[in-house]
Amino acid sequence: xxxKALLLGIVLGVIFLGSGGVLLWQNLHKPQGAHIEIVQxxxxxxxxxxxxxxxxxxxIESENGWNEITIRDGSxxxxxxxxxxxxxxxxxxxxxxxxxxxxxxxxxxIRLEEP
Numbered sequence: 596x597x598x599k600a601l602l603l604g605i606v607l608g609v610i611f612l613g614s615g616g617v618l619l620w621q622n623l624h625k626p627q628g629a630h631i632e633i634v635q636x637x638x639x640x641x642x643x644x645x646x647x648x649x650x651x652x653x654x655i656e657s658e659n660g661w662n663e664i665t666i667r668d669g670s671x672x673x674x675x676x677x678x679x680x681x682x683x684x685x686x687x688x689x690x691x692x693x694x695x696x697x698x699x700x701x702x703x704x705i706r707l708e709e710p
Contacts, residue, residue: 629709636702
């Protein structure tokens, strides 16, 4: 019984450390020349260099509701919204080209475009 618990602990530790290493590597190796696009209903609202040095918060409003965008420490996220499920807020910081931040009720997408 103790061997099984030890083996399980080792396996979970390796998975945890490996996942943390991947996230750290992604944050340390942000793509050069990339830019962030904020798109609503198929229309590009904002384009900015990535990673951006500015720190600010602004709101994007539409007929369906609003999203509050926060740029901090070279990353961007939706920090607040009035959509019912808050999936866009729970997504956290934008990390890679393959995982955009999406708010379906407000038809808003924040994506990383690499050269």
